[in-house]
Amino acid sequence: MKIATWNVNSIRSRLTHLQAWLTDNTVDVLCLQETKVVDADFPRQALEEMGYICTFSGQKSYNGVAILTRQPLENVWIGFTPLLGPGPAATFDEQKRVIAGIYQGVMVINLYVPNGSAIGSEKYDYKLAWFGQLKQYLQAFQAQGYSDFCLCGDFNIALEDRDIYDPKGKETHIMASPVERQALQGILDLGLQDVFRHFNSEPGHFSWWDYRTGGFQRNRGWRIDHIYLTPGLLAQAKSCLIDKAPRAWEKPSDHTPVVLELED
Numbered sequence: 001m002k003i004a005t006w007n008v009n010s011i012r013s014r015l016t017h018l019q020a021w022l023t024d025n026t027v028d029v030l031c032l033q034e035t036k037v038v039d040a041d042f043p044r045q046a047l048e049e050m051g052y053i054c055t056f057s058g059q060k061s062y063n064g065v066a067i068l069t070r071q072p073l074e075n076v077w078i079g080f081t082p083l084l085g086p087g088p089a090a091t092f093d094e095q096k097r098v099i100a101g102i103y104q105g106v107m108v109i110n111l112y113v114p115n116g117s118a119i120g121s122e123k124y125d126y127k128l129a130w131f132g133q134l135k136q137y138l139q140a141f142q143a144q145g146y147s148d149f150c151l152c153g154d155f156n157i158a159l160e161d162r163d164i165y166d167p168k169g170k171e172t173h174i175m176a177s178p179v180e181r182q183a184l185q186g187i188l189d190l191g192l193q194d195v196f197r198h199f200n201s202e203p204g205h206f207s208w209w210d211y212r213t214g215g216f217q218r219n220r221g222w223r224i225d226h227i228y229l230t231p232g233l234l235a236q237a238k239s240c241l242i243d244k245a246p247r248a249w250e251k252p253s254d255h256t257p258v259v260l261e262l263e264d
Contacts, residue, residue, distance in 0.1 A: 001262045002026070003108060005152040005225055006246075007033040007208075007255035011066070014253055015043050021246055022050055027259065028070045029103050031110035032056075033154045035064030042066070057096045065099045065110050065153070073101030080133050083140040092133050100141075106233065106262070107146050109138075111153035116174050124174070127156075131183040138190055148232040151192055154208075154255065155226050157184045159194070162203035163223035175224060192228040195240045195260055207242050208255045216247050227260045236263045 004027045008014040011032060022030070030052070035042065037058045044054045047068060057078045058064035067073065077083060077100040079093035100109040114130050117123035141149065157180050161167035170176035188194075196205070206221025215221055227240060238261040247256040 001028045001104065001106065001264060002259060003029040003031070003106075003150060003152065003227070003262070004257050004259040005031040005033070005110070005154075005227060006257040007112070007154040007225060007253060009034050009253040009255065010037070011035040011043060011064075012037055012041070013251075015046060017246055017249055017252065019046065019050065020249075021243075021257065022047075022052070022068075025243070025257075025259070029106075029108055030068040031108065031152050032066040032068065033064070033110070033112035033255075035066050036061055037064060055099065055101060057099050059096045063096045063112055065096060065112050067099055067101055067103075067108065067110055069101075069103050071104065073103055076101045080137050083137055083144075084133070089133060089137075092130055097130075098134075098137070107141070107149035109141075109149055109151045111151065111155065113154060113156045115156045116180065118174055119172060119177050128179065128183055131187065135187055135190070138187065142190070148230045150227065150229055150233060150260070151187075152227040152258070152260075154224060155184060156224055157181060158222045158224055159184055159226075163206075165204075165206065165220045165222070175222065188228065191230050193231070193234050195227050195229050195234060195237050196223075196242070196258065198234060198237060199240050205242055207258055209247060211254050225255055225258050227258055229260075233262065237261070238263055 035058050042056050052068040056066035080089035097112045114127040116127035158164045158176050206223050207225035209215035209221040240260045243257045
């Protein structure tokens with residue numbers, strides 16, 4: 001089974017890229033972030049014609065998540081609210097950032113973590129509070145007996161210095177501040193491991209390159225798109241790679257896919 005994650009930075013703008021990539025990469029599950037489209041305008045037909053079932057949660061111009069699958073998802077949870085109930089979860093669910101489902105016995109949770117904008121800003125505080133909700137959400141799954149799952153998406157955090165082309169000054173940089181890293185580590189402490197690092201320990205592997213600085217051409221990137229597995233699934237992992245090819249295409253997303261292969 002192959003599971004991939006990709007922040008497409010507008011599914012309508014990047015539809016031809018998505019179709020081209022899926023033609024060459026027959027993944028079973030593709031988790032998308034930043035679809036940036038209301039549900040009524042999601043390009044379902046074009047993707048269904050390629051053999052994918054589309055499950056999505058979107059909003060106009062911002063955020064949005066989707067899971068494309070070869071076979072139907074057995075269950076679908078959209079947002080935090082189905083597990084955590086009304087209250088704070090409903091407020092966080094105004095932004096469409098969370099979708100989960102079970103594919104052939106594997107629980108897949110797809111996230112688009114808030115960026116945070118700048119350290120000390122309201123958006124930064126929101127990001128940290130969002131992580132608090134995420135931890136409760138994952139604990140709720142575990143309490144219901146879902147001990148094994150795949151957690152993936154755009155986390156907007158480089159957890160370690162080797163995940164940044166130049167970590168100098170990281171303490172004051174959004175996506176690498178100590179508090180953000182602690183928040184993400186708190187999620188991993190629930191029993192999750194970075195499957196990419198399970199296979200690749202070297203620095204210099206990135207999944208996002210800033211448009212504004214010629215980042216891709218200079219390989220000045222960050223690894224902020226992650227796939228995390230619980231131990232039972234990690235034992236089934238065969239490989240995990242970053243496919244840089246789409247980032248070199250004309251008018252690309254600033255992110256590129258990360259692909260996991262599990263034993264059948």
